[in-house]
Amino acid sequence: MGTNITPRCVNCSRPAESHIGEGRTCPGSAGLVGRHYQTMQLPSGLTCNDCQFMNFCHGFLGREGSETSCDWFPIKFVPDIAKFQKLKQTEGGAA
Ligand SMILES: [Zn+2]
Numbered sequence: 158m159g160t161n162i163t164p165r166c167v168n169c170s171r172p173a174e175s176h177i178g179e180g181r182t183c184p185g186s187a188g189l190v191g192r193h194y195q196t197m198q199l200p201s202g203l204t205c206n207d208c209q210f211m212n213f214c215h216g217f218l219g220r221e222g223s224e225t226s227c228d229w230f231p232i233k234f235v236p237d238i239a240k241f242q243k244l245k246q247t248e249g250g251a252a
Contacts, residue, residue, distance in 0.1 A: 164196040167231045197226045199234050209235045 163172050169183040173194055176184060181194035205211050206222035210233055214220040218228055227234050 164198055166194050167197060168192040168195055195232060197228075197230070197232050199225050199227060199232075200236075203234075203236070207237055207240060208233075209237045211237070 165172055166176065166183060169175075169185075169192070171184065173181070173196075176182065176194040183192040183194065199205070199208075203225075204222060205214060205220050205224045205227075208214075210229075211220070211222060214228070215222065220228070
């Protein structure tokens with residue numbers, strides 16, 4: 158595997174393994190009640206191109222769209238619904 162950097166939770170800065178139980182709640186998180194494990198990594202298989210903020214991040218931060226992690230803290234990734242609906246339509250096809 159090599160030089161994998163262990164992703165850390167942006168809420169409590171602990172690795173994923175420290176988050177156990179249902180919903181992966183942040184451990185010992187006084188003041189973080191209800192927080193869950195979260196990293197800057199985008200959901201598996203998605204890139205910045207799939208995000209609603211891509212235009213902004215491309216224009217102001219110079220993101221290319223192929224990135225798989227977010228530069229915002231905490232993560233700001235919001236799937237571009239319009240794009241996904243388009244995908245669904247082209248994939249689904251008419252019966
Ligand atoms: Zn955490």
